Amino acid sequence: MALNNPAFNNPAFQDSRGASTYPGGPAATQYAPPPAAEAAQLDGMYASPPAGARETGRMTVEDTVHKTLALFGVLVVTAVVGWLWTMAGVTPTNPNPSIAPWLIGALGGFVLAMVNIFKKQPSVPLIVAYAAFEGLFVGGISAFFEFIYPGIVFQATLATLSVVGVTLALFASGKIRASAKATKIFLIAMVGYLVFSLINVGLMLFNVPIAGGAFGLRSIEVMGIPLGVIIGLLVVVMAAYSLVLDFDQIQRGVRAGAPRKYAWVGAFGIMVTVVWLYVEILRILAILRGND
Template sequence: MSVFGLRTSNPAFNRFFWKKQYSSNSKAKMSVGGIILKSLLMLCLVVATASYTWHLFFNAVTTKWYTAIGMFVAIFYSLFISFKHSAAKYLLPIYALAKGFFLGGISAIAHQRFPNLPFQAIGVTLVTFFVMLLLYKWKLIRVTRKFRAIIITATASIFMFYFIGWILRFIGINVPYLWGTSWFAIGFNVIAAIIASFSLLLDFYYIDKQVGRYPKEREWLATWGLLITLVWLYVEVLRLMKKLAIRF
C-alpha cells in the first residue's frame, strides 16, 4: 500500500528506490555493515560542521546565515537526491555538511538558554534509535502494511503542517501550535517525535528486506534515508525538551 507514491515515510525509501532491478552485473551487494560505516562517516561530517558553527556562536560570531543557508542547502540537495538517486554517493557528504551547520546553529541557541539541553537531546535520540532497533529485531512491533500506511499518512500530514507553518511565519503570521509552548503545541511535538521514532522501524524494515539484493552503491541511498530520520528525530526531541524547559 502506498500514500503519495511512497512505501515508507522516508523519501529515500520510495518506490523508485525499491522497485525491482535485478539486472545489475555488480557482484557486491548492499550490506548492513556498509550502511553502518557510511552512516558513521556522514554523522562525523555532521558533527564537524555543527561543532564549527557551535564554536563561532560562542565566540560572538553571528551564525544566523550559517544556520539558514545550511538548512536550505540541505533541503535542496535532499530534493535533488530524491529525484536523482545515482547522485547520492556524491551529494550525501555535502548534505551532511550543510545539515551540520543547521543543527549546530539551533543547538547552540538552545544550549545558551538551557545549558546541556542539546546533549540531552542527542542522548534521547540515540537511546530511541537503539530501542526501535531492538523492537524491530525482536518483532515486538510488527511492520505490517496497515502500520506502514498509518505512519506514512501521519508523516505526510506533519510535514504539511510544518510547510504551511513556515510559509505563514515567513509572512509574519505566527502559528502557536507549532512554535508556541502551549499544551497543544507540546502535544503536537510529542506526536511528531513519536512518528519520527516509528519511521525508524519502517527504515529498518525496508533495509532488512533489500540487503543482499541491490548493488552496493545503493548503500549511499539507504544511509541518506537513515540520516534524514535521525536528524528529524533529534530536531523534534530538541524542540520538545526546549518547550518543556520553558514551560516548567
C-alpha cells in the same frame, strides 16, 4: 574393511579375470591426496572470512553501518564548525548568537535531500555533501538553543540516542515490523504534519496574532499542555516508525542482493530520520523549558 566385503565375491563385480571392479574395492583406483600446495590453498580458503561487500559488490548490513558512521562523522565535524560559527559573534555587548549557520545548513540540506531522494542512482558526493550541510544546521541550531537553555543539547542527544537504540532493538528482535497499513497511516500523518508546519511558519512570518509565542501555533496551550509538545510527541513516534522503514529497506536490499552503492541510500535514509528526530526532541524540550 573393504577387503572383507562379501560384495567383492559377486560375479557382477568381477572382470573376465575374476578381479573385483567394485567401487572402493582392492582393484579400484584409490584416492590420491592432493599435493601439499593444493591442500594448503584449500585450508586457506576454508579459514578465510566470508566475502564482504567489497568482494561481492553487493549491499550488506555491515557495509551500510560503516557508511552510516562515516556520514555521521562528517556531520559531527561540520556541526562543530556550525557551533563555533554561531557563537563566534557573541560578546557581552552583543549577546545574540548568529542564525546564519543553521539557516544555510537547513537550506542546503533541504535542497540536497530533495535531489538525493528523487535521483535514480545514488551519488556518494551528493550524499556526503548533504551530511556536511546537515552538520552545519545541527551545530548551528544546537548552539542557538544551548545559549538560551543551557544543558538542552545533552538532553536532546540522550533522548535521541535512546529512541534510536530502543527502535533498533525492537526491530532486531522482530517485535516491530513495517506493514502496509502502518505505512499508509504514517504517510497520511506526514502530509498532515507538513501542512501544519507550513501554515505555522507562514503565520509566524506575517506576525499573525493567533501564532503568538516563539514557536507560533505550537505555543498555544491545550488543557495546560503546549500544542507543540503534543504534536512533538506524535512526531517522535512517527520518526521512530520512519526508522523502522529505513531498517526494513536496508534488510530488503541485502536480501535482494542490491548493488553495494545502495548501502549509501540506506545510510542517507537513517541520517535524515535521526536528524529529524533530534530537532523535534530539541524543540519539545525548548517549549517545555520556555514554559518553566
